[in-house]
Amino acid sequence: MNDIINLKNLKYSYKKNSPVLDIENLNVKEGEKLFLYGPSGCGKTTFLSILSGILPAYDGSLKIFNTEFIGLKPSLRDQLRGSEMGYIFQLFNLIPYLNVLDNILLPCKISPLRRKNLSLQELKEKCVELANNLKIGKILNKKVTEISIGQQQRVAAARALIGFPKLIIADEPTSSLDADNREQFLKNLFDQCESQNTTLIFVSHDKDLKKFFSNHIYLPEINRVKS
Ligand SMILES: Nc1ncnc2c1ncn2[C@@H]1O[C@H](COP(=O)(O)OP(=O)(O)OP(=O)(O)O)[C@@H](O)[C@H]1O
Incomplete structure (x- = not known):
């Protein structure tokens, strides 16, 4: 299997002489x-922001989809993020004045490359399929302010998965769920990633979730900056 991310000697600091990451x-x-x-403050969100190209690391090498991100023009990082990455935020960041369907379709409207040459009708069909798989097929016309937290989370997952991104980055997306819903959500997310051959990087401070993953990394162990 090919590497989707290759990172070497990556360094990041928000302020001069105050490093946060050195991997x-x-x-x-x-x-x-x-x-x-x-644990909180060890650099997880910072690391995800670098992987998604939101923050520019200043030293080392970070190849994602075989493209060197360090030194890459911000517009090209934005383009790759829009077309090939899905992001699930801790607080979901759904758009309150859009219904469920339009929230899910949003990445394809923002980034034409994310549509992968599908017509709007084909995208809508894909959206319905994804929503059915994630058990939110019956609420596509509802406002996102009128659905449960668990449903909002699955809308956020569908929005990340639409348009077959190569990589999904999930930042603490299960923190507001109880244990049963958390496990069900992970199962649904895994099934969808497998069916699309999408790579998943899932971040949490909750080490109980570790047992669901075959690969895990304790960030303080690989980060030479000690917090
Ligand atoms: N915008 C910023 N400017 C300056 N320092 C920051 C900024 N954002 C984060 N930091 C610092 O960088 C370090 C890592 O923060 P980060 O948010 O990446 O940690 P985290 O592991 O995601 O924490 P949490 O689990 O609490 O979200 C912390 O010391 C934090 O204070």
Whole structure:
């Protein structure tokens, strides 16, 4: 299996002489489901922001989809993020004035490349299929302010998965769920990632989730900056 992420000697700091991340090596294979965990403040969100190209790391090498991200123009990082990455946020970040269907379709409206040459009708059909698989098929016309937290979370997952991104980055998406719903959500997410051959990087401070993943990394162990 090919590597989707190759990282070497990656360094990041928000302020001069105050490093947050210094990671020697990390490789993630295509289709892998990686659990990245560590205590509050150890740099998890910072790391995800670098992987998704929102924050620019200043040193080392970070190849994603065989493209070197360090030194890459911000517009090209944005383009790759829009077309090939899905992000599930801790607080979901759904758009309150859009219904469920339009929230899910949003990445394809923002990034034409994310449509992968599908027509709007084909995208809507894909959206219905995804929603049915995630058990939100019956609420596509509802406002996102009128659905439960568990449903909002599955809408956020569907929005990340639409348009067959190569990589899904999930930042603590299960923190507001009880244990049963958490496990069900993970199962649904895994099934969808497997059916699309999408790589998953799932971040949490909750090490109980580790048992669901075959690959896991404790961030403080690979980060040479000690918090
Ligand atoms: N915008 C910022 N400016 C300056 N320092 C920041 C900024 N964001 C985070 N930091 C610092 O970087 C370090 C890592 O923060 P980060 O948010 O990545 O940790 P985390 O592991 O995601 O924490 P949590 O689990 O609480 O979300 C912390 O010391 C934090 O104070």
